[in-house]
Each structure stands twice: as C-alpha cells, then as structure tokens.
Amino acid sequence: MNIAEIRAQFPILHQEINGHPLVYLDSAATSQKPRAVIEAVKKYYEWDNANVHRGVHTLGARATEAYEQARIKVAQFINAKSENEIVFTRGTTTAINLVASSYARANLKPGDEIVITPMEHHSNLIPWQMAAQATGAVLKYIPLQPDGTISLADVEATITPATKMISITYISNVLGVINPIKEIAAIAHRNGAKICVDGAQSTPHIPVDVQALNVDFYALSGHKMCAPTGIGALYGKKALLESMEPIEFGGEMIDFVELQSSTFKEAPWKFEGGTPIISGAVGLAAAIDFLNEIGMENIAKHDRQLSNYAMDRLSEVDDVIIYGPRNDRGGLITFNLSDVHPHDLSTVLDAEGVAIRAGHHCCQPLMRWLKASATARASFYLYNTEADVDAFIRALHTAKEYFGHAVG
Ligand code: 7TS
Numbered sequence: 591m592n593i594a595e596i597r598a599q600f601p602i603l604h605q606e607i608n609g610h611p612l613v614y615l616d617s618a619a620t621s622q623k624p625r626a627v628i629e630a631v632k633k634y635y636e637w638d639n640a641n642v643h644r645g646v647h648t649l650g651a652r653a654t655e656a657y658e659q660a661r662i663k664v665a666q667f668i669n670a671k672s673e674n675e676i677v678f679t680r681g682t683t684t685a686i687n688l689v690a691s692s693y694a695r696a697n698l699k700p701g702d703e704i705v706i707t708p709m710e711h712h713s714n715l716i717p718w719q720m721a722a723q724a725t726g727a728v729l730k731y732i733p734l735q736p737d738g739t740i741s742l743a744d745v746e747a748t749i750t751p752a753t754k755m756i757s758i759t760y761i762s763n764v765l766g767v768i769n770p771i772k773e774i775a776a777i778a779h780r781n782g783a784k785i786c787v788d789g790a791q792s793t794p795h796i797p798v799d800v801q802a803l804n805v806d807f808y809a810l811s812g813h814k815m816c817a818p819t820g821i822g823a824l825y826g827k828k829a830l831l832e833s834m835e836p837i838e839f840g841g842e843m844i845d846f847v848e849l850q851s852s853t854f855k856e857a858p859w860k861f862e863g864g865t866p867i868i869s870g871a872v873g874l875a876a877a878i879d880f881l882n883e884i885g886m887e888n889i890a891k892h893d894r895q896l897s898n899y900a901m902d903r904l905s906e907v908d909d910v911i912i913y914g915p916r917n918d919r920g921g922l923i924t925f926n927l928s929d930v931h932p933h934d935l936s937t938v939l940d941a942e943g944v945a946i947r948a949g950h951h952c953c954q955p956l957m958r959w960l961k962a963s964a965t966a967r968a969s970f971y972l973y974n975t976e977a978d979v980d981a982f983i984r985a986l987h988t989a990k991e992y993f994g995h996a997v998g
Pocket residue numbers: 618619620680681682683684711713714759761762763788790791811947951952
C-alpha cells in the first residue's frame with residue numbers, strides 16, 4: 591500500500607489547522623472522502639440526476655441504474671447471496687432500528703430474550719430496549735472480561751433457548767475489541783436465535799463475508815468507509831426480509847394502493863419508502879470501488895500495524911490510561927491522560943492540528959463499566975501514517991506540559 595499515493599487522493603487532508611498540518615485521527619466517527627467519491631457524486635448531479643423507479647425518461651433510467659448498481663456493489667462487498675438482500679438505509683442506526691422495529695416486534699413475546707453486550711453503541715442498544723419494552727421480552731447482557739473482551743463461555747451461558755435475538759458489534763468503537771462473530775452466530779443458531787451484527791466499525795476496516803459469518807442481519811454505514819454521509823445498508827437473509835413488514839409507508843414502496851388498503855413491493859424495495867438517497871448510493875458505490883482497488887486485506891493489515899505502532903508509542907507515555915485489549919484489536923485506541931478531561935485534552939491537541947474524539951462515544955453504559963465519565967480516542971484509517979502517530983504523541987507531550995499541574 592502506497593500511503594503517499596492514497597493520501598494524495600484525499601483533498602481534505604492537505605490543509606493546516608491552527609498552523610499545523612492536519613492530523614486526522616477521528617475516522618471511527620467519520621472517514622474522509624477520496625476524490626473518486628466526491629467526483630462520482632458531482633458527476634451524478636451534473637449528468638444523471640433524476641428520481642428513481644418512476645417515469646421512463648433517460649435520466650430517470652440512468653439514476654435507477656446507478657442506484658441499483660450500487661446495491662449490487664454493496665452485496666458483492668460483503669458477499670451477500672443476492673442484491674435483494676441489501677436494503678439501503680441512512681446508516682447503521684437506521685438499519686438496526688429497522689430490524690428492531692420490524693422483525694423483533696413481530697417475533698418477540700413476553701419472556702423471550704434479546705441478548706446484547708455492554709460494549710454496544712447506543713444505536714445497537716436503545717432499539718433493543720424499545721423492542722423489549724414493546725414486546726415484554728427481556729434484555730440480557732453478555733458480561734465483559736476485565737480487558738473488555740467477551741468470552742465464548744459467557745456467550746454460551748447467556749444465550750438460551752429463550753433467546754430470540756442477539757445483536758452485537760463486530761468491532762467496538764471504544765475498546766477496539768473484535769468479536770468472534772462466526773462463533774457467536776453458531777451459538778445463536780444452535781439455540782434457535784437470530785443474530786444481528788453492527789458492522790459500523792468493521793465494514794470499513796476488514797474484509798466482511800456475511801455468508802461465511804452466517805449472520806442473519808448486518809448493518810453498515812457508508813460514511814465511515816469513504817462514502818458520503820446519509821447512506822448505509824442493512825443486509826438481511828432473503829427469507830427474513832421477505833417475512834418482515836415495512837416500517838415506513840408511502841411512495842416508492844407500494845404495488846397497489848386502494849382506498850382502504852395497499853400491497854407492497856417485495857424486499858428490499860418495500861423498506862425504502864420515499865425518494866431514496868440516490869447520490870449517496872452513487873457515492874457508496876464509488877467508495878467500494880476505491881476500497882476494493884486498494885484491497886480490504888491490505889487495509890486491514892495497514893490499520894492493524896498502525897494501531898500496534900500507536901499502542902507501543904502511547905504505552906510509553908506516563909500517566910496515560912489505555913482501555914481495551916492490547917492485542918487483536920481494531921484501528922483505534924481509547925485512552926485518558928490522568929485526570930485531564932478528554933475535552934480539554936482534545937482542545938489542546940486541536941491547537942496542534944491533531945483531531946481526536948472526546949466524550950462518551952455514544953456508549954454511556956460502557957463508560958460506566960470503564961469507570962470513566964468520558965475518554966479520548968484516536969482512530970486510524972488507510973490514509974494515516976506513522977508520522978501521524980508521532981505527531982499525535984508529540985501533541986500529547988505538549989498537552990502534558992500544559993496540564994502539568996494535573997498529571998503531577
Ligand atoms: N455502531 C457503532 C459501533 C458505531 O461506532 C457507530 C458510530 C454507530 C453504530 C452508529 O453509526 P451511524 O452511522 O448510524 O451514526 N460511531 C461513532 C463514533 O464512534 N463516533 O461518532 C460516531
């Protein structure tokens with residue numbers, strides 16, 4: 591992987607922030623966009639823009655073709671059996687809400703169990719709280735080990751024949767933990783449960799094969815994998831999607847509308863009520879081409895090497911608390927500097943041109959488990975270099991000097 595060439599394709603990276611070259615270490619929140627994606631969206635608006643699935647004029651046909659081609663791209667990218675197993679959504683949040691609102695509410699009854707973990711992003715937690723409240727199902731948690739990982743013994747112990755749904759993140763956006771999804775899926779299926787995977791942090795960083803994992807649902811966000819904001823997808827096994835009721839009703843998703851009742855298109859279109867996110871899908875297709883050209887294996891290797899390097903450098907800094915496992919982790923590191931509030935730390939780093947994330951990362955229950963009100967997080971992607979990590983560590987030392995009173 592030639593990082594210099596890759597960086598050259600991301601216009602936003604070539605600027606100064608507060609007099610320093612930008613060091614963008616917040617890709618877990620959203621990734622930057624390569625020129626190929628920006629150009630694809632621009633070209634779509636300059637040449638092809640029209641509404642999809644309606645009318646027969648040329649632009650309408652082109653827009654429909656581009657939108658449906660993007661669905662095929664997404665299906666191939668995660669190795670779905672068919673593009674009809676891909677529902678376009680706004681992102682991971684909307685995708686998981688669709689499963690929780692449609693599948694779960696129709697299939698859960700009082701006494702059934704939903705199993706999640708304390709490391710879930712609120713997007714993979716609150717929808718299940720709401721589904722449990724609506725159906726009388728019980729929300730259970732697989733406990734975390736001291737390093738933030740989960741053990742398969744605990745998965746076995748938590749999932750029972752009463753479990754109807756397990757929903758779990760593939761890669762934690764705070765701990766960097768990579769969960770053994772294939773093994774968890776096997777345990778779920780042995781107990782007659784379905785498994786839904788939050789792929790927000792995995793899809794951008796590692797090769798994903800939903801058939802090999804044998805998951806029932808898989809949610810992803812385009813904006814974390816070089817695509818525009820506002821586009822994502824839900825993968826669902828065909829039979830499951832076909833069995834589900836839409837949760838949004840209106841244009842685009844119907845077959846016949848009578849005065850008192852209507853019939854709907856088949857999956858996935860019945861879940862895409864209203865004018866869809868056409869330019870977003872075009873951008874997502876371009877992002878997938880871009881990632882494929884570099885190769886997901888190469889990206890995974892790069893992210894792993896960089897986070898190992900960052901872990902080594904960060905571990906050398908006194909007064910830094912690192913959260914999550916040391917090895918076998920995704921491309922992000924969550925930490926705190928002694929008792930300095932991460933917002934203050936992030937502000938000082940920004941003054942040095944270094945963009946990191948600070949806060950609860952939409953994981954309040956996990957923050958409580960970590961006994962931290964908030965944390966700082968540096969996250970890496972294909973355009974980051976060891977020089978970025980070095981600049982981050984230098985900025986951290988500057989912050990330490992600045993907060994000298996606090997770190998003693
Ligand atoms: N799940 C995980 C594991 C995430 O990291 C995020 C976003 C989501 C779900 C929600 O994705 P969305 O695209 O629907 O918003 N995570 C973060 C983050 O860590 N910092 O900002 C957003």
